[in-house]
Amino acid sequence: MENSNHRICGFAAGCYWGVEHAFKMLEGVLKTEVGFQGGHIENPSYKEVCQTDTGHAEVVRVTYDPEKISLSRLLDAFFFMHDPTQLNKQGPDVGSQYRSALFPESPWDQEDVAIIKEAIEKRRDQYSSPIVTTIEENQTFYSAEDSHQDYLVNNPGGYCHIGLDTFAKLKQGLF
Secondary structure, eight states, X not given: OOOTTOEEEEEEESSHHHHHHHHHTSTTEEEEEEEEESOSSSSXXXXXXXXXXXXXXXXXXXXEOXXXXXXXXXXXXXXXXXXXXXXXXXXXXESGGGOEEEEEOTTSHHHHHHHHHHHHHHHGGGOSSOOOOEEOOSOOOEEOOGGGTTHHHHSTTOOOSSOHHHHHHHHHTOO
């Protein structure tokens, strides 16, 4: 599925189950994978990330076709689906693993960092609190266990901090 025209970026916006489900709704997203980035141990488990201080964020690694959806549009969805002013939490989920962060991947990382910085700057006046989203470059992605992949598809009605109205608007492109 991946070829030289496809691009990849990691998105951390709270619990990755809902974030993955949201990105899968977007035309041009070719693949999603949930896992962890930004920590200080190799190949952490979900339990380690949630119960110890590994420093990792829950991340959705999105592979997309830039001819069908741009990074800027993916960032529109990212900022729409979560509150980027919340430090280390989204909804009822609290902890550094739920931080708002972006993980651009080589070989496009410098170009993507510029696009990400522009997207953050463009939104600064839309919030009453500062945006705390971080840009974390050169971070290895570790895939989560299979039971976490496509979680909301495999567990209809499963827990999610993203509301049904947000999913509906994302699916319709109203973000």
